[in-house]
Amino acid sequence: MIKASNRSELSQIPKICLRWDPTRGSGQEREPNRYPPDAVILGFREFTTSFFWEAHEFCIGSSVHRDWAWTRRERLCGLGYHEDADNLFRLIRYPAVERPVIKAGITARTTAHTDFGSITILFQDDVGGLEVEDPAKPGTYSALSSSMLFKESADHSISSCCHAGGSSVIVNVGDFLIRWSNDVLKSNLHRVVEPPADRVLSRDKETTKGRFSILFFVQADRKKVVQCVKELESSSAKYPPVSAEEYLNMRRKATFKKFQSTPMPPLMQH
Ligand SMILES: O=C(O)CCC(=O)C(=O)O
Numbered sequence: 001m002i003k004a005s006n007r008s009e010l011s012q013i014p015k016i017c018l019r020w021d022p023t024r025g026s027g028q029e030r031e032p033n034r035y036p037p038d039a040v041i042l043g044f045r046e047f048t049t050s051f052f053w054e055a056h057e058f059c060i061g062s063s064v065h066r067d068w069a070w071t072r073r074e075r076l077c078g079l080g081y082h083e084d085a086d087n088l089f090r091l092i093r094y095p096a097v098e099r100p101v102i103k104a105g106i107t108a109r110t111t112a113h114t115d116f117g118s119i120t121i122l123f124q125d126d127v128g129g130l131e132v133e134d135p136a137k138p139g140t141y142s143a144l145s146s147s148m149l150f151k152e153s154a155d156h157s158i159s160s161c162c163h164a165g166g167s168s169v170i171v172n173v174g175d176f177l178i179r180w181s182n183d184v185l186k187s188n189l190h191r192v193v194e195p196p197a198d199r200v201l202s203r204d205k206e207t208t209k210g211r212f213s214i215l216f217f218v219q220a221d222r223k224k225v226v227q228c229v230k231e232l233e234s235s236s237a238k239y240p241p242v243s244a245e246e247y248l249n250m251r252r253k254a255t256f257k258k259f260q261s262t263p264m265p266p267l268m269q270h
C-alpha cells in the first residue's frame, strides 16, 4: 500500500514492473532477463516464455499476417521487419494507492505516452484507469469505456475487445506504424490514472485498487531502418528513415531517465 505520507517514495516507484525479452542471447544482453526462481513461483519462466512466443506468432508469424497489414486495409509493413522477434514482454503491478496521492498529481500510474514500437497488445484487469487522448481534442483524455469495446477508433489508433468478466485486450498502434503509414495510422497518447470512483478499496480511506496489466510490445528488428512504405508516400515522406535501434533507445532513454538514479531490486527493474 502506498500512503499519502510516503509521497516522495511514490514519485520514484510508481509501479512494480517485470519485463523480459527471451530472445536476448547470453553475452550481449542489453539488460539481462531475470526470473523468479521455481521455489518462488513454479514454472514462471516456462509460462512467460511460451506466452511470449504465442503472442509473437499471433502478431507476426501466421501466414495471415505475413504480407498484410495489421489493419487489413492497407499493406503497410510487410514481411521483413519482424524476423528477430525483438519484442518486449512486460508485467505490471500498480500497487494500491491512497487516492489523494494520485489526485494531487504527484504521479500518474503511467504518464501519457505513445508506445515506441509497431503494435502493443495490452491485457488489463477490470480495475480501470487506462485513458486515451481524443485526437480531435489534444489534452483531453477519456476512459476506454465499454462503448469503445469491440470497436476500432476513428483514427485507427486503437482497437479493443472485452471479456465478459470485465478484463479486456487492447491493440495499440505504435510509433513505427505512423512512420510506415506516413500518418495514415496514428499512435495514440495514453496514460493510466486513478481508477473510477466506484473502484476503491474502502470509501472512508479513499484507496484505489491495485491494477495488473500485461503488455506485449511488438517491435521492429533493431537492425532495420524504418521508413514510409513506397505506396503511401503521396507527395513526400513525413518522417525521415530511422534506425529501429536508435529510435527505441532514444525513446526509452527519455522515458526512463527519471528512474535511472534509483537502483531497484533485481526483480523490480524496468
Ligand atoms: O499498464 C497499462 O495498462 C498501460 C501501460 C502502458 O501503456 C505501457 O507500459 O506502455
Ligand SMILES: [Fe+2]
Pocket (backbone or CB within 6 Å): 113, 114, 115, 190
Ligand atoms: Fe503504453
